[in-house]
Amino acid sequence: MREPRPKRAGEQIFLPKGSMHRLSNVSGTPVTVIEIQFGNILSEEDIERFNDDYGRDS
Numbered sequence: 771m772r773e774p775r776p777k778r779a780g781e782q783i784f785l786p787k788g789s790m791h792r793l794s795n796v797s798g799t800p801v802t803v804i805e806i807q808f809g810n811i812l813s814e815e816d817i818e819r820f821n822d823d824y825g826r827d828s
Contacts, residue, residue, distance in 0.1 A: 790820060 777783065785791050795801045819826060 792821075 775783075793803065
């Protein structure tokens with residue numbers, strides 16, 4: 771996995787289909803994440819969890 775890439779308020783990221791990614795907030799400031807899906811099928815059925823700190827099913 772790549773090194774962390776800090777972001778500032780208002781910045782965006784694009785995650786290509788099939789990319790492994792992880793999001794964390796190391797600041798003391800709350801973060802709002804807006805996720806936008808696009809394509810013919812808008813579903814979470816294709817999510818594959820590799821490491822989940824919250825105990826959700828993989």
